[in-house]
Each structure stands twice: as structure tokens, then as C-alpha cells.
Amino acid sequence: MNNLVDHLFDRSKNFQMGIFCTYSLNLEFFENYLLNLSGVTNCSNLCVFTDRAIYNSHFNINSSSKPKWINRRYLVTPIDTGGVFHPKLYLLASDKEIRIGIGSSNLTREGLASNLEIVSIFEITEKNRVYSGFLKECLNFLRDVAVISKSYSAIESVNKFIAFTSHFIVSDVNSEIHLIHNLKEAIMPKVIEALKGNRVKSIKVISPFYDKKLKVHQFLKNTYPNAMVTIYIQQGKSNFPVENYDFFNDRTEIYLYKNQDRYIHGKAIIFETDKKTYLLTGSINYTKSALLTGNLKANIEIAVLGEINANISNELCQPKGQAVGKLQNIGQLSVVSIEERLTLDDDLIVAWLIEVLYINKQIQISLNENSYLTPKYVVINGDEKNKIEYSSFLNKKAINKSELVFAHIEGYDNNKKIVKSSKVWIVNLDKEREFARKKRFCINDPSEISLILLELMTNDSEQELIEYLLRFNIPLDLVVFNPRGKGIGAIESKGNVFGELIQQSESVFKNPELLEAAQQFLVGNIKKLYAHYNDLQLNKLENFMLIYGTIFNMMNVFNDYIVRQHSKNPIKAKDWAIMRNYYDMMLQKIEEILFLIWVPDENMSFEELLNDKIKNDKQQLLGSIYSFKNYIVKKDYEYMYKLSLDISRKIIRNLDIYIEKAKIMTVNKTIVKAPIARNGMKDNFIIRRKIILKLVKGLLSDFEKWER
Template sequence: MATLDLINELRRGRFDHVLLATYNFSADFFEGYCLRSLDAFRYADNVVAFVDHGIYAKLIAAEGRDRPKLAGRGYYLNPVSCHGVFHPKVYLFTNKRQGLLVIGSCNLSKTGFTNNAEFAGSFRFDLGKDQTHGRLFADVYRWFTRLDASESVSQAIEAAGQDCGWLRTTHDAPTASEPRFLSNLDEPLWPQLRVLAGDGISKCTALSPYFDRQPKLIDELDDLGLHIYSERKATTMTAAWLEHPSVVDGRVQITLTRYDEDGHERGLHAKAVVLHGADACLLAYGSANFTTPALFATPNTGNCECVLAIPGLPVEFDARASFDPTEQGVPAVVDDLGDGDDGFEHVGASALRLVELCLGKAGEFVADIRGALEAKSRVMLVIEVADHEPARLELRTAGEKWSARAPEALVQRCARLSAVGHVELGSPSGDTLVSNSVFVHVIAQLDAGAERRLVRRVQVALESAEQFHAELVRLLEDGEDEQLVRFFQLCNITISGRPRLRRGRLARPSLAAEGKGRVMGRRARALALSLHAAALDFIDRHRTRLARHAREPTVEGVPTFMHVVRAIFDVCDAQLQRMVAGLDQQTLRPERWKQCRDFVAAYLMRLEQVMEILVEVYLPSLAERDDLERAAPELRIDVSALRERSQVMLRLRDDIEEAKPMVSNELGQRLRAPYFRNDLLNEARWEIWRSGMIRSLQRLEASCR
């Protein structure tokens, strides 16, 4: 089986919604690395992480790097309780058209993502292009909706489904070999795996680092040949397993091995089973260890677990090659066993449960409290923020919720730093009942997702001309015109000596949406006009910046100067192509047709002015300083992109002709839309504009040779 580089996988793609389920959670790794450096995380504005309630309690009490700094402000952190532990490792990333899904054994930690020997798989979805795993994504999303979540977390999950409608698509029955997502929310995993594997199963091969203290599973599976793999010196398997009669007489094999790579020892954390049948094999991997709470229980009686099951594998599927890849396996002996500690944190439930604590936009804390409130005499809310003294506020009942007005200073502290709160319940006897603690959900910051997403898009667009183009394409494809207006308003590209961003060659999709999603006719024309003022303002701001810098250029400033030039070309191209789509087979009133002609002229004239600044001022100024030869290699990088965009512009009049717009006169007659002598699209004036652009391109290319 192929090796999955999970870090590189998470560097590909940009998503709006991220739903995570993990047992262990490293706040430093997640906040300091994932949210900052991995594209799959860092562009999302709706992030929810489900963790085991015992781990959540440890995070609440943690200090320094181990304590979450952004929980409740930059993402939701939701604890889940069950009889055992909440143990899944599922990571779902989505936007309106695409998805990435990772299922396996790796916790959300540095060791889980980089160091351990793990078993995981990744799947992608692309609406209209690659929908092979659509059912898998839908099943995983449905599973997230069923987890025990607070009200605001449930709303965040619902928002992902509303924004990404493809997650809720109904699918046909799965094929015999289609991967399946299985969980134990309703039924233990093992019977589900047996049914999916079909009849004729004769053997089970298992890989696991953790085991029950007593070998009960050997008795449960006495109808199967059993071969178990684990790690030498680290397994939690006890001597009782080796003393079981089926192991002693050789009917059950136990192999201990090592997991190293290029001399680097990797601790085993993978969990998987293979069921061998007469006609096919089934592989299942995920969070479930080879234990009773994982395979033979539900969350009410054991752990919460999930696996990915792949049925229909060939009979000759070699489990040993995956479970003992280093081929260092040897029969288990007592001296190679570990200490038998499963390493899980087991935390009891509080009689007074604080489900969620939100700080609303109006500066009011709202608490969802469950438990022994009938004996209350006074309910106090205690808020702790970093090194500040705890704040104590009396809660008042508000229907099913409890609330307290927050002082402004406390509101400001909660907005800057992750805050923690708990509830204290006084009783007539004088005893005080204390609830569990939770991170405060600061709704104003969690709801500011769309603006945060836009700010991140602007930051990315400022990095390079390629990134500007890519972000503009995404906004156009999403059809978010209000966001486009804000994008033009916020995006200010400075001309400086910043070096060019080197990220390899990015694909340059067309700025005109194609296929069935393309907006045509009156709607496209209206969209272009709605952006007109913001687009021209963006162009004029940056054209002025170009003119100012062109007279005193530097070689170091070439990348950002050309970044601005190409950004202006991209904006003009996007607007002009939208207008052409808006004229397709349309009949316009004369005043509307004039508005469209003036619209086109506004962008073409600005393109002409930008090219004049570039070839009449900027290049000669570089030559006067004897810098043109040194600048040529940097200029050449951008020339091909400008040529590509210019070729589109030079075909514009032909594109409008092919659109065949019509004009209705006062008599109601439909006539071919005419051009007038002063129109830039008039044949004579158009030829002058076109010839000038061609000459400018030729001069630019000649300067870069």
C-alpha cells in the first residue's frame, strides 16, 4: 500500500469548513502549525474540533504551550463524553465544490501527523469532476451531525451542510468494493464488519498497539484463525495473552515487530484488521484498537470509534506486508511485552454539567447548565482569563438558559484571550456544587468568519500575481459579489523590494466561469455593473501607484510592479468577460446598450494607460539607470501572462460580435446593436486601440530579450 504524507496532503486545497474528531489534541501543534501553515486549515472560517472530555479537561487545566490560546475565539472545541473514551480520528474539509477527508488512527498532534506509525487514508471530492467518494463524505458529515454537541457547535455543523449542499446529496446503494465509513454509534463495529465481509470468513489478521488486560477477544473470535501484530516492548498486551491455550497450541499467532524508517524509530499507533474470505478480503482501519470497548461496544458501554472499511479486496491481499513492513516480526515472548497501561484518560462526569458558555455580541454571558438545579439557592458564574483575577457574576434564569451581564473590561479580555468558565451552585445546607469548566465561546469572533476569510484571501492575493489571479477566480466562481467589492476595497498592492514569491507554476484557470455554472445574459450584465465602481476604484488606485513608481524604478521593485500590472489586467479581464456574457443573445434598450459600450471603453482605456506607463515610462527609466538588463529576467516571468491576457482583450470586439446583442427601437423593432463614431468599439477606433496594444506588447517583449 502507498505511503501517505499527511502534511503534504493538507497543504493542498483551501476550504471554508473544517470538522475534526480526535481523541488527543495538541493545542500548540494545531494553533501554532496547522492553522498557520497548512492550507487545508488556514483559510477556513468555520472550524469545529471534537475531543474526548478527559482530554478537554486536561486542556482546561494546561499551562504554557499546552493550553489553547484560540479555543472559543478562532474555533470551537467541543468535548464528548461516553462510557469509555471518545476515540475517532476523522478530519473533514469542505467548501462549496470540493472536499478532503482523512480517516485513520492519527490524533491531531505532531506525533500523530508526523512521527508515529499510523494507518490512514485520504479522499477528495470535486463537484462535477470527481464525485467518486460522494457517499463517503455524506456519511461522515451525517456522523458529525449526530455527535453530542453544544447548540452553537451544532449550528456551525449545520452551516457547513447548508454552504456545501453536496454533503447532503442522496446516493444510490454502494458497490461491492466501495469504501464504507462505519461507526459504533448504534451498533458495535465487529458485527458490522462481519456482515460487510460476507460469508466464508476463515481468518482475521489484526494490527493494534493496545489490548484488553485479559484475552477475551481470543474467545470471542474462536471460529476464526487469528494472527495479531503489535510492537515489541511497547504493546500493552499482557502475559495472559501468551498463556491462552489457543496461543500456546499455535492456533492463534502473535507477532511483535518494530516500526522504523531510515533509522528513525516510529512508535506503533496504527489500528487495522483484515478479514480473509474464500472469494475476497476486507480491510478496516481507523481508531479501533483490538479491544472489547472498541470492537464489541457502543458509546453507552465502551468507546466511541469509527473505521474505514474496504471490502472486495483480492483473496491474495498481503496483510503482513502492511502490518510488518520492516519484516522484523518475531513470535511474541513475555520479555517483549509492555507494561499493560492503555494510556487513556478516564474522567468522571460532574453532577452539575456546564454544556456551553457563550459570550454574546451584546456583552452577555449565556450558560447552558444541566443537572441538580432544583436545590439551588444561588448560581454563580466564575470566569478566568489568563493571569487576571477570576470574575464572579450571578446568573439569572432565562428560560432554559442562564445569563449574566458582563462588565466591558471582561468582554475585552475575553476577546483578546481564551477564557474559561464554570458554575458554582450554592444550597441551603451551605454546600457548594461545582460544575465542569468550559472554554467561553466568543460569538462575535466566531461569527466573523466571512470577513476573516476575506482578509485571508486579500493577504494571499498580495503575495504574488499568481495568487491574486487565483483568489479572484475563486471569488468569481463563488458568485460572492459583495465579497468581491470588499476584496477590491481591501486589496492594496504596494510596490516594494519584496522578493518574488516562489511557489512553482500555478494553474491559471479562466476568469470567465465556464460550463453549466456560467452566469449569462441579464444576470451577468447586472453583476458586472454592480462591481463597476469598486473595480474602477481598484484600478485607478493602483494605476496612480504605477505612475508614481515608474519614474524612479528599482530592479528589486520589478516583481511587485508587475504584480500590480497583472492584477489590473486580471480585474479588467474579469469585468469585460462578464459583460460579454451579459450581452449574449440579449435585446437591449438604446440607453442600456450605450451603458454597456461605455463600460467596455472604461476598462480598455485604462489598460491602454497602464501599458503606456509600462513601456513609455517604466522601461525607459530602467534603461536610463542601466538596470534594464538586470531587470529582464524578472520581467520575462510576467510577459507570458500579460501576453495571454492581452490576446483575450484583442479578441474582445469579435467576442461581442459573436454574442449578437440586439437593440429595440421606438417602434419595437429589433436591430443589430450598432457602434457610433465616438465609440471605442467603432471599427476605426478599435483598430487604433488594438494596434497600439500590439506595439506595446512587442516593445515589452523586445526589452526582455
């Protein structure tokens, strides 16, 4: 499937709840990218189930990459099993639609963006409930997983999701596809039962992983001795057990994917029968632990079983039109050793501590009952010096809520040996989740910043506005903005961006912390423009344009808000001083950005650097595009670019109007003309405004002459 992000986490949707199951989990990617997509960001109930070892591994990463919103904006719950928790299942719901994704993709950048994966996606709406039976099977599986976790928060999250989606369930609809899992019984015997009455003629297998003794292969050969089995293997990226394969078996053949750089991580078994063709696909590798084991003794796996046509079968076996060749000699097969899965620390009692909740200024601790273990202390954030005497309920007023990040238990066993539990992230899902739901700290279209700031300035406190500006972040590798065909570049103000804004008695701009936050917002984003300049990559130009447009949209909102707040004379002297600070800051940033992009000094301008890069690009990553200006035209950034210049000109024009016409009331109640400092201590860029305006007008004039 192409572009899993678009198909699964549709940016045009506004889902309200989500439940995900994954083995591998990249929380940095999840927080900085997926959580900021329009389809996910508004989810007020978002729960992720993952493997215990993967969960524990996030405590070991460096501090700069540690998750910031785990168990605050979204819930992550570990699952313990005899093998690994391996399902890849994604459910997203609004009150009008449910989307289900099931397949091989983990919740990682590789799983959703770079690997070749097999994912089946189903939609249920109020008008089309064909897959409501399949939905019910998925919800039953999730309920069972939540119960296995013993997590109160996870059970509550799944129950909320089930209640929210109950109106999509139709009891009399018989689904033609089915979810199969191994929480109790193994998967493959269920498949054999479902195929009864069909004569299996051939079996096609796609899998990157195999068990050493090919137990599943033996099982299928014994069950369907007359069926031809074809195994598709990616050369050099599979752990196929060459030493245990009978190459001279005349009912089995191997085909190789060669010269494929992308890792083929998809898993599928196709059963061609005398009646129909059936597909079994999901998280299942061609291994005993995935297909022949159940009841939590090995891996937890899921798959979908349903009928497909011959075209889909061929597409699955030849992804992206990938050519395959039959293996003629076993010596031609190149394999790799099996990937070692993450292991748990033997010194820790892994399943002892279930959950730590912070509710109503109280810490609630949930432990697995174990007659051999006695809890003694609760340790917050690894602070061994300030251990807290254990109790299942702790009223700890001395601990600030924001400081509650993770915890573990210390105690002793029957032999009085000191023991420790695994760490858990403290669950703190109240105001943080609601706050994050409304305000996105990353965007994929510059115009979105205008809408968010408008909402904050109109309906929220100045402290929330400050916090938003400080936490806003566009990752340098985020490339999701493409305005082609949308006609969106920014929100252009006609003098009042806010419409009917409720006037506040005191302007939020009087808070000096807000000026500092605005300064940090601009400085941080401009640093990212310099980062692109210093490490110019053609495939990241969209990210550069996204950051560029965001900066000018932000300044546009601030300028319009100032004008709205101070549209009448007289203006208090202290207010005028604050206004000048903002205007001086904005003019400085306008000049700095435009000089960086267009005006060479002792260093090349961004435009010159990029033009050289394009000229020397032998791969022609940008196709027929031959310059930065041509890129702006052909990629439909013209509107956004021109608007950035119009915003710059408008800011200077508004400032000029204030300087020429504003009446300033001093502390002595006298009225004076609007003063500006000319001693070099302040207003440096206000004084330079005519020079900056000349630069802007020159760029606008040049823009009109661009080749189109």
C-alpha cells in the first residue's frame, strides 16, 4: 500500500478516539509526527498497547529523546506474554466513521513510511456497516488484551471506545472477513477449520521470519500434501533456515525478491482453492510461535482471513511490481541471522507493578498479588534518596503534579532479599490530555498557526498562549505540507483577523513573559531555517517552506492583534513601549529571513546555494525544476511567498501609521506624538524600517518578473 500515513491516519479526518496495538514503538516519531496529524491530534481517548520489553526500553533512551506526553496525552500499556506482544492493529473513531487497520506495520517511522508492508484497511460508517461484524471481533480482542494487562486505565480506555462505537455494531450482519488471534487457541488450526470444504491447490507464503525447523511448513505440508507451496523471500534480508530446508522437495519452491532496497516486512499466506482464493495476513510470521501456539505461551498475534481475487494475490506477491526469480540452487540464497528481540532485566520483577495513577491529588498504586513479595517503598522518578513508604493510596502534597513522571516499587521476597519492580510511566490523564487535544504543537500547513493562535488569544489565558509558543515544534524531518491544489498558503488579514473578538480589559501583550515566548518562537524556527541552509537537502525543501510560512503567519496574527487592541487614540505610554518591542522584534526577523534567503554577503544566499545544489543533482530529485524560484512556482508556493511579503509590508505600514498618527498619553496625562528611541539602545529595526521596506518592495517587484 502507498502512503500508509494518509490511508490510515487520514489528515482530513478528525477522529476522536483511537486504540493501537504494536510491537515496536517509536515514541519520538509518535509524539512529533503522528500526534500532530489532523486525523489523530483531537483524540481525547488514545491508548497504545505494546510489548513489555519495548515499553521498558523507553526508560533507557537519552533524556532529549524521552517521551514528553506518555500517559498524559495518550496512554501506553505494556503486555506480558510467553513470547512477544506482536499485533499491529489500529482503530480510529469519530461519531460518523470508524477506520480499522490491521497488518504488519509497527508504530514506527520505518513501519509507516519506509518498509514495504501489508496492511488491510476497513471503514465503517452509519450508512455502510458491512464490516461491523469484523469491528465487533476487533473490539472483543481489545477488551481481552486490556483485561490481560490488568491496567485500570487501559480497561477504562477500551470500554470508552466500545461505548463510543456501539452504534456502528449491527448484530445481523455476517462479515465475510474475520479477525483471528491466538489469545486462547493457535491461529493455523482455526484457518484450517475455516477452509473446510475447499480443496487447497496451492499456498503462497510471504514472510521475513521463519523458525529454525520450519514447523509451520511441515504442518501445512502434512495438512495439504498435494498443494504446491511457494515461498517468497527477500534476498539478504530473511532468516530462512537454509540448513533445515529440503531443496529437493518437488512440492515446494522458493522465489527471490532481488535488488529491492526497501525492507519487505509484510506477512501473508495465500490459499488458492478449487472454489476461491483466501488471504491470511497480519502480524503473523511463518513461525511456530506465531501460528501454532496459543494461550499466552508464546507470541500474541492477530490476522485477518478473507477472500481475495487473483489480481490482489499477484500484487501481494510482487509488491511495487517487484520482479521475482525462482531459486535454482539453495546456495544462491543469502540470509541473515535472526534479529534478537529485546530482553527484560532479570534483576527486576517485571509483572509486579501494574500501574501508578495520579487522580484527585492522590497516587494510586496497583500491584499483582504475590504472596512471595512484600512492597516497602515507592520510588518516584528514580529518586532513591526520597523513597516514600509504600501504600496503595498516597496523599503526597509535597510532590508537584508535573514532577510525577515514572515510578517503581522496592521491597523484599520471602528470603528477605531486596527486590525491585520494573518502572512504569505514571498515568496522569486529565487536563494535560484535554489541553493537548485542542492545541497542536506541530502543524503541517502554515495557515494552521493562525487558527490556533486565534483560539488561544480569544478564549484562553495568557499563560496558555505563552506555554504554546514555548512548546511549539516543527521537526526538521517533518515533510507533510504540500499546498498543491488546495489554494492554502496562509490566512490573509483584511485588517482584523479575529472578526468579532471579545475585547479584553487588559491586553495579554503587557505580560513580559509573552514577549520572551514570542521571541523564542521566532528564534527557534529561524534556527531551523539556518539548519536547512547548513545541511541543504532537496527532499526537505517542503519542510523549509513550512517553517518559513509558519513564521510569517505567526507575525501576521500578532500584528493584527496589536492593531485590534490599539485602534483608537490615545494610547498609554507604557502600551506604546510594549508595542514598539513587538514591532522591533518582528522587523528584525523579517530582515534576517529575507537576507538569509535572497541577499548574498560574504556567504552565498539560500537561493544561490540551492540553485547550485539543483544544478549538480545527478539524481534529479526535483525533476524538471531548475531553480529555487522555479520550485516556488511549480510547487504552488507562490501564494504563500507573496503573502509573506505582503505581511511584511503591512507590518511596516501599520507601524508607520502609529508613528504618524498615534497620540500617546504619558504618565502625567499629557498627549504627545508617538516617540521612538534614536539613541541606539532600542528601536534599532524600527529606525531601519524604510530600508527593510525597500528590500520587501524590491522582492515583490522581482516576483512579478519571475518566469512562469
